[in-house]
Amino acid sequence: MPAITVDTLTKSYGQTLALEDLSFQVQEGEVFGFLGPNGAGKSTTINVILDFIRPTAGQVEVLGMDAQANSREIRSRTGVLPEGVETYDRLTARQHLEFAIDSKGSDDDPEALLERVGLVDAIDKKAGGFSKGMSQRLMLAMALVGQPDLLILDEPSTGLDPNGAREMREIVREENRRGATVFFSSHIMEQVEAVCDRVGILRDGEMVAVDTVEGLRDSVGGGTTLRVTVDRLDDDTLQVVRSLPDVSDATVEGETSPASRADGEAVSGRNPPVLVVQVQGSKTAVLGELEDRGIEVKDFTTREASLEDVFQSYTTGTEVHAR
């Protein structure tokens, strides 16, 4: 059974179309990363899932129930870390937890929960003095109350330093091992890589891709950037390299369009020229071609496309290039 089914969901705020015909499923027991740039519609989707806002059209089912008709039951089985931390300044961390434990009717121990999120030392301190990261940890502890079947974390790493972000990922893994489904929104691809089974990428209110991280990387043909320092380079060679089967692009560093030179003169400056090639497969064809043409390869480096490149490709429509 899917934990979340979003079916042809549309949401307009006046003239603003925040979501358009959005459909996707999150399977029970998976960690699903919900990615998109600012304004893509992630929070709007989460707010509809939790029935904080009503859709313009479409349906949402959560834990097998209708999101609107059964919102109370859904919320009792869901732990939420909302975007934009709001704690009560005058209440201590312990009091926040007690409030969440009471409202969920659970028998959790506030101390144990705060221990898990690394905030136990501040258990009797008022939240008004907390840093952003501390408030975020407190909100996470509140989301964990009652061993929820579904965890919805909206930008959970906001305000956390690298250690905090790592601890957050560990908690996500632990919760998932316990059996919880985790729906995790972020605009940072690297944050979701380590924990998510699948990733959905939202752009302008529409899902542009849903796949594993590896699948996404393959689908954009991220490939490798090969940088080759050579003793010389001419226009002919550049054209030949560009036409090799696995090459999607080749340029000379510092030269915007060397191929446009009409005289076919060697393209070189004071430094040895560097040929920058986007390759999908093996780099040996490129190096072999250069050597066949009597060009000396002085040095070369390679770099894989990063997840940020992949994310950028999906969310801006530009071609993905490893840099």
Ligand SMILES: Nc1ncnc2c1ncn2[C@@H]1O[C@H](COP(=O)(O)OP(=O)(O)OP(=O)(O)O)[C@@H](O)[C@H]1O
């Ligand atoms: N209450 C609102 N009234 C009017 N427009 C809204 C409202 N909430 C969101 N929007 C608009 O809907 C679109 C989607 O916003 P949403 O907050 O869902 O995106 P997001 O992906 O969560 O962005 P972020 O990463 O910045 O939180 C944006 O164009 C936003 O300006």
